[in-house]
Amino acid sequence: MRKEEAAPRIPVHVAIIMDGNGRWAKRRGLPRLKGHQEGAESVRAIIRACRNAGVKYLTLYAFSVENWVRPRAEIRGLMMLLKRFLSRQEYELHENKVRLRVIGRLADLPPEIQRELKRVMKATERYDAGQLILALSYGGRAELSDAVRRIARRVRDGEIEPGDVDEKAIAAHLYAPDVPDPDLMIRTSGELRISNFLLWQLSYSELYFTDVLWPDFREPQFREALAEYARRHRRFGDIE
Numbered sequence: 001m002r003k004e005e006a007a008p009r010i011p012v013h014v015a016i017i018m019d020g021n022g023r024w025a026k027r028r029g030l031p032r033l034k035g036h037q038e039g040a041e042s043v044r045a046i047i048r049a050c051r052n053a054g055v056k057y058l059t060l061y062a063f064s065v066e067n068w069v070r071p072r073a074e075i076r077g078l079m080m081l082l083k084r085f086l087s088r089q090e091y092e093l094h095e096n097k098v099r100l101r102v103i104g105r106l107a108d109l110p111p112e113i114q115r116e117l118k119r120v121m122k123a124t125e126r127y128d129a130g131q132l133i134l135a136l137s138y139g140g141r142a143e144l145s146d147a148v149r150r151i152a153r154r155v156r157d158g159e160i161e162p163g164d165v166d167e168k169a170i171a172a173h174l175y176a177p178d179v180p181d182p183d184l185m186i187r188t189s190g191e192l193r194i195s196n197f198l199l200w201q202l203s204y205s206e207l208y209f210t211d212v213l214w215p216d217f218r219e220p221q222f223r224e225a226l227a228e229y230a231r232r233h234r235r236f237g238d239i240e
């Protein structure tokens with residue numbers, strides 16, 4: 001069977017760069033935090049939409065390593081929203097047997113947020129109906145640097161040979177090595193960039209860009225992205 005025929009039409013893993021909260025608020029003359037607040041509602045809607053569509057893994061770029069330069073009040077607001085999101089979402093995670101995971105430099109986050117995240121991650125770690133993966137203080141280059149550092153230590157300690165450092169070894173040292181690469185990456189708000197998101201994992205992903213701002217991105221817009229994904233042929237560098 002040809003590879004494109006074998007590829008499932010529903011992506012197993014969808015990764016999203018949630019962009020445009022600030023612009024959404026600005027257009028309405030509202031403070032930026034209102035945009036993030038409405039963006040958090042989109043997060044909940046898209047988690048439900050994934051469940052309805054049968055998408056098993058959802059990775060959300062919730063806070064990048066670069067985001068730390070934002071005004072302190074905005075960072076505080078985002079952390080507060082994250083905390084509120086966790087407490088509101090926990091029931092649904094249990095109810096639907098969805099595992100919560102975090103990729104990124106968790107230790108950079110405020111201790112209180114780290115505690116909450118770790119608690120929910122622990123409480124859901126045995127669930128296998130789906131995974132919600134939050135990228136927090138995440139950067140693709142940071143992830144690769146962290147992986148290379150860990151590999152270098154293992155080589156130094158004689159656990160692996162330099163000749164063993166291949167693609168498989170690098171992939172095995174990423175933050176969530178058992179998670180399949182995203183089949184589809186969505187970015188909202190009209191920006192056509194990857195912005196340091198999942199640099200290794202997006203190598204063969206379908207990319208979908210939409211002008212819709214993240215707070216306006218709900219189930220119908222998500223369905224449109226899935227429909228576009230289904231229309232595309234996935235060739236993995238193979239010939240027609």
Ligand code: FPP
Pocket residue numbers: 018019020021022023024036037039040043060061062063067078081082085134189214
């Ligand atoms: C981009 O909008 C979005 C973010 C920096 C963070 C995403 C955060 C949320 C959706 C809310 C909370 C998250 C969770 C998981 C509950 P922007 O501020 O860069 O928008 P702009 O480019 O229009 O200024």
